[in-house]
Every structure is written in structure tokens, then in C-alpha cells.
Amino acid sequence: MESLLMIGLLAALGAIAITVAFMSDLLVVAMLSGIFSFTCCALFVLFDAPDVAFTEACVGAGVSTVLTIAAIRLVGRHEKRGGRRASVVGLVVATVCGLALVYGTLELPRFGDPASPASTHVAPHYIEESKGEIGIPNIVTSVLGSYRGYDTMGETVVVFTAALGVLILLGGAQSRPLGRGEAPARRDRDVILRTVATLFIPMTLFLAPYVQFHGAYSPGGGFQAGAILGGALILYGLVFGIDALNKMVPERILRVIAALGVLLYGGTGVVTMLMGHAFLDYYAFGAGPSGQAIGLTAIELGVFMTVTCVMTLLFQRFAIRGVM
Amino acid sequence: MLYAAAIAIFATFALALIRAFAGPTVFDRVLALNVIGTKTILLIAVLGFATDRYDFIDIALVYAVLNLIGTVAVLRYLIGDKESA
Numbered sequence: 001m002e003s004l005l006m007i008g009l010l011a012a013l014g015a016i017a018i019t020v021a022f023m024s025d026l027l028v029v030a031m032l033s034g035i036f037s038f039t040c041c042a043l044f045v046l047f048d049a050p051d052v053a054f055t056e057a058c059v060g061a062g063v064s065t066v067l068t069i070a071a072i073r074l075v076g077r078h079e080k081r082g083g084r085r086a087s088v089v090g091l092v093v094a095t096v097c098g099l100a101l102v103y104g105t106l107e108l109p110r111f112g113d114p115a116s117p118a119s120t121h122v123a124p125h126y127i128e129e130s131k132g133e134i135g136i137p138n139i140v141t142s143v144l145g146s147y148r149g150y151d152t153m154g155e156t157v158v159v160f161t162a163a164l165g166v167l168i169l170l171g172g173a174q175s176r177p178l179g180r181g182e183a184p185a186r187r188d189r190d191v192i193l194r195t196v197a198t199l200f201i202p203m204t205l206f207l208a209p210y211v212q213f214h215g216a217y218s219p220g221g222g223f224q225a226g227a228i229l230g231g232a233l234i235l236y237g238l239v240f241g242i243d244a245l246n247k248m249v250p251e252r253i254l255r256v257i258a259a260l261g262v263l264l265y266g267g268t269g270v271v272t273m274l275m276g277h278a279f280l281d282y283y284a285f286g287a288g289p290s291g292q293a294i295g296l297t298a299i300e301l302g303v304f305m306t307v308t309c310v311m312t313l314l315f316q317r318f319a320i321r322g323v324m
Numbered sequence: 325m326l327y328a329a330a331i332a333i334f335a336t337f338a339l340a341l342i343r344a345f346a347g348p349t350v351f352d353r354v355l356a357l358n359v360i361g362t363k364t365i366l367l368i369a370v371l372g373f374a375t376d377r378y379d380f381i382d383i384a385l386v387y388a389v390l391n392l393i394g395t396v397a398v399l400r401y402l403i404g405d406k407e408s409a
Contacts, residue, residue: 001327008334012341019345027350027401031357034394035344038364041383045368050380053368057386061361062393069397193396204389211382218379224386231390238396 002046009043024079030068037064051140054219058211058227063311066234070318122147135289136216136296144221145296149280153265155223156303160262163310167255170317190239197239204232212304222300226307233312242319251316254309261306268298326374330367337363354398361391 016036023029037060044053109116126139126147134142144152208229215221237245269280272295277284282295337360344356365387372380 001331005330005334008338012338015341015345025350027398028347028353031353031394031398032344034357035341035360038360038387041387042364042367042371045371045380045383048375048377050377050383053380054383054386057383058390061387061390065394066397069401073401196392200389200392207385207389211386218382220382228386228390231393235393235396238393238400 006043006046009039009046012039013043024081025077026072026075026079027069027077030065030072033068034060034065037061051138051219054224055227058224058231062231062234063227063315066238067314067318070315074318074321133289134292134296136292138216138218140219141215141221141296145299146280146282146292149269149282149295149299152299152303153269153280156262156265156306159310160258160306163255163258163313166314166317170321193239197235201232201236204228204235208232208308212300215300216296222303223307226304227311229304229308230311230315233308234315237312237315237319242316245312245316246320249312251313254313254316258306258309258313261302261304261309264302264305265299268295268302326370330370330374333363333367333370337367350398350402354395357398358391358395361387361394365391 013036016032016039020029020032020036023032037056041053041056041060044050044056109118113119126143130139130142130147131137134146136142208225211220211228212222212225215225233245233249236248272281272284273279275284280295280299282292285291285294340356340359340363344353344360347353365384368380368387369384372378372384
């Protein structure tokens with residue numbers, strides 16, 4: 001029965017991808033990408049990968065669609081069609097790349113093969129030992145935060161770099177003067193949306209710390225919690241206007257906190273080194289799970305700070321430029 | 325029983341997907357986006373109970389809270405379009 005659902009969802013993914021290729025209205029493409037993300041998330045759940053599904057849900061449900069639409073605001077809604085020649089070249093390149101990728105998958109081990117390198121290398125160690133070594137039941141959090149903490153630091157830096165890139169491209173330091181108050185007519189028109197948002201945003205604000213601190217037991221962690229809180233702030237900006245959002249969380253504060261998050265992560269690693277251990281070896285803070293708990297809490301907080309601020313910052317930048 | 329529910333939810337998911345493809349107006353597609361979001365919430369919740377993985381409900385919860393944002397963003401865009409035109 002599950003395989004039937006999998007086939008259905010995979011077919012839906014294929015259909016969405018093909019439709020996107022034929023659409024020239026970028027707003028529709030943005031919406032179809034949102035649907036693609038929903039379908040992917042359902043598939044991840046079916047494949048029993050709740051942590052991946054959770055991340056897809058946090059980023060795909062709100063933030064990515066909003067940022068795509070904000071970008072469309074800047075570049076225009078309709079795709080400019082190239083000549084016939086350009087599309088033929090594109091088709092050839094896409095076909096060759098696709099065939100090369102399919103050829104590459106022929107060498108991969110079969111799905112779920114117990115003898116594959118992925119199942120025989122370090123995975124058994126994580127599954128059998130992580131509970132005793134790290135002290136938390138969610139293996140994914142143990143791997144991301146502790147065993148492969150260095151990689152996660154790289155990912156946090158990538159998120160931060162994305163914010164830097166947008167800030168440099170879209171105007172950087174000087175923002176438009178605030179105080180472009182909304183017309184009263186608009187306020188009356190959005191009464192349903194405002195009422196719903198007033199009820200919704202506090203609930204979202206509660207969900208973010210739950211996801212942050214429950215990440216040791218269930219899917220979640222700093223990245224997902226950051227995306228949820230960022231989503232809540234973006235919703236606030238969408239409903240009550242970008243000026244209200246700017247007043248609540250000024251851009252300069254977001255920039256500082258985003259940088260502090262990366263600093264907290266990297267600083268944790270430097271502190272462990274100064275205490276005579278390897279970079280990001282949390283046993284420096286205490287033997288066994290107690291030291292791991294201190295280290296994991298610190299780095300997850302760093303990720304949370306960076307992701308929340310970067311998500312909000314990107315939206316603010318796009319919205320100020322595009323007048324959303 | 326729960327799997328029958330999952331199949332039924334997938335059927336409505338597919339119908340909404342057809343509406344998203346066919347359009348014809350952008351509002352049909354916004355509605356389809358929202359319906360598919362809701363169906364995904366239900367599908368994940370049902371699958372969680374069918375396989376006794378109650379932590380799946382967290383994923384459904386995140387969708388329930390954040391699903392609104394994409395729809396609001398699309399509609400905001402369209403309002404802005406109308407006002408500037």
C-alpha cells in the first residue's frame with residue numbers, strides 16, 4: 001500500500017517538473033515549486049526520513065515561496081523567451097547531463113542494500129553507540145551536531161554568506177527611510193487576514209522554541225526552529241507591512257545577531273581547542289553526555305540565531321527593494 | 325483503514341494538482357496550492373498514525389502553522405500588481 005502511494009507521489013513530482021518547464025508565468029512556477037516541496041515532504045515521510053521531511057516543511061512551506069515571489073517582484077513576472085536556437089541548445093545540454101546522471105546511478109548500490117558503503121562504514125557505530133556517547137535519542141541530531149559538527153558549521157556559514165550576498169547585491173547598508181504609513185483603506189480591507197495573523201503568529205512563536213529544545217528527542221533543531229521563527233516574522237511583515245516589521249526587528253540588529261550566531265558556533269570550537277581538545281570536541285566541557293549537552297546547546301543556539309536573522313533579513317531586503 | 329484514508333487523501337491531492345496545472349486563472353492555482361498544503365498535513369498525520377510514528381505529527385504541525393505564508397505572499401503580490409497598474 002505504501003509503495004502505491006510512493007508511485008503516485010513520484011508521478012506527481014514528475015508531472016510538476018514537466019509542467020514547470022512549459023510555464024512562462026514565473027508566479028505560477030513559484031506556486032508549482034511550493035507544491036513540489038509539499039510532495040517531496042510527503043515522500044520523505046513515506047521513506048521514513050522525518051528529519052529531512054521536517055526541514056523541507058520548515059523551509060519549503062513558507063520561506064522559499066515568499067523569497068521566490070519577492071525576487072519575482074524585482075525581475076518581472078513573465079519569462080523572456082529566447083530564440084528557437086537557444087531552446088534547442090538547452091534541450092541538448094539538459095539531455096546530455098540527464099543521461100550522464102542516469103549513467104552515474106547505475107554504479108550506485110541498490111536502494112536499501114545492507115552491504116552498501118553507507119550502511120557498513122560509520123552508520124552502525126552511530127546507531128549502536130550514539131545513545132551512550134552523546135546521550136540523546138535522536139541519532140540525526142547527534143550526527144549533525146556532534147559527530148559531523150564541523151560540516152554543520154560550514155552550512156551555517158553558507159546561510160550567513162547568502163545573507164551577505166543579498167545585502168551586497170540589494171543595496172547593503174542604507175535602507176529607505178521608514179514611516180511610509182499604510183493608507184487606512186488598506187487596513188480595513190485586510191481585517192480577516194489581520195485577525196487570523198494575530199492568532200497565528202503567537203502560536204508560531206511558541207512552536208519555534210519547542211522545535212529548538214525538543215530536537216534531541218524528535219525531528220528538529222536550530223535550523224528548523226530558525227526557519228519557523230523567521231517564517232513567523234515574515235508573516236508579520238506580509239500582513240502588517242514591512243515598516244512594522246522593521247520597527248519590531250531593525251535590520252542592523254538582525255545583521256549583528258546573524259553574525260553572532262556564526263561566532264557562537266565557531267567560538268565553541270575555539271574554546272574546546274583552548275581547553276586542550278580537538279575543534280568542536282565537546283568532551284572538553286565535561287566527560288560523557290554532560291559535556292556533549294553543553295556543546296550541542298551552544299551550537300544549536302548559534303544555528304538558530306543565524307538562520308532566524310538571515311531569513312528575516314532576506315525578506316526585508318527584497319521587500320524594501322520591491323515594495324511588497 | 326488508515327491506508328484507505330491515505331489513498332482517499334491522495335486522490336483529492338491529485339485533483340487539486342490537476343487544478344493547479346490547468347488554471348486557468350492565478351486564483352485557481354492559489355486555491356490549489358492551499359488545498360495541496362492542507363492535504364499534505366492530513367497525509368503526513370495519517371501516515372504517522374498508520375506506522376505508529378507519532379513524532380510525524382510535529383511535521384504536520386509545522387505545515388499547519390506555516391502553510392498560510394506562501395498563500396498570503398502570492399495574494400500580496402497580486403494586490404501590489406493591481407495597485408501599481
